[in-house]
Amino acid sequence: MLNRVILIGRLTKDPELRYTPSGVAVTQFTIAVDRPFTSQGGEREADFIPVVTWRQLAETCANYLRKGRLTAVEGRIQVRNYENNEGKRVYVTEVIADNVRFLESNREGGAGGGGQREETPFGGSGSGGGNTGRSNNFSRGNQNDPFSDDGKPIDISDDDLPF
Numbered sequence: 001m002l003n004r005v006i007l008i009g010r011l012t013k014d015p016e017l018r019y020t021p022s023g024v025a026v027t028q029f030t031i032a033v034d035r036p037f038t039s040q041g042g043e044r045e046a047d048f049i050p051v052v053t054w055r056q057l058a059e060t061c062a063n064y065l066r067k068g069r070l071t072a073v074e075g076r077i078q079v080r081n082y083e084n085n086e087g088k089r090v091y092v093t094e095v096i097a098d099n100v101r102f103l104e105s106n107r108e109g110g111a112g113g114g115g116q117r118e119e120t121p122f123g124g125s126g127s128g129g130g131n132t133g134r135s136n137n138f139s140r141g142n143q144n145d146p147f148s149d150d151g152k153p154i155d156i157s158d159d160d161l162p163f
Helices: 055-064
Strands: 005-011 016-019 025-038 044-054 070-083 089-102 124-126
Touching: 005 044, 016 055, 025 055, 044 055, 044 070, 055 089
Parallel strands: 044 089
Antiparallel strands: 005 025, 005 070, 016 025, 025 044, 070 089, 089 124
């Protein structure tokens, strides 16, 4: 059996970062994915697909993704349900992403940043069990340039090197 999805679309609004009671980061956002055809009126249509990311990937997405940014998402489809305040069963279908690629930077025409320069830390971000030993120093206070020289020595382990 296989449950795998790859989507490319634009964010409809900035990601929402929250933390579970146990302190695990979770981010939710929606991407608009164009349909490969036009309607009878000649207009393009899109699907609006909810995406959820967890842990470090969630924090990275919250720090670097913005409304309008072109993004690739890879993950699995999950259907969950709950009972709302009126006692009705509500079903939610969403993509649980384990890989998010930032396909353009702010300068290339994504969301407005008011002239503020913002770059992604790398072409994308992987998550899941494969990179739990990696340590990135992303923080909200230094989100404009994560590679700025703050005068401290850089701590890089052999696991972080691509060769």
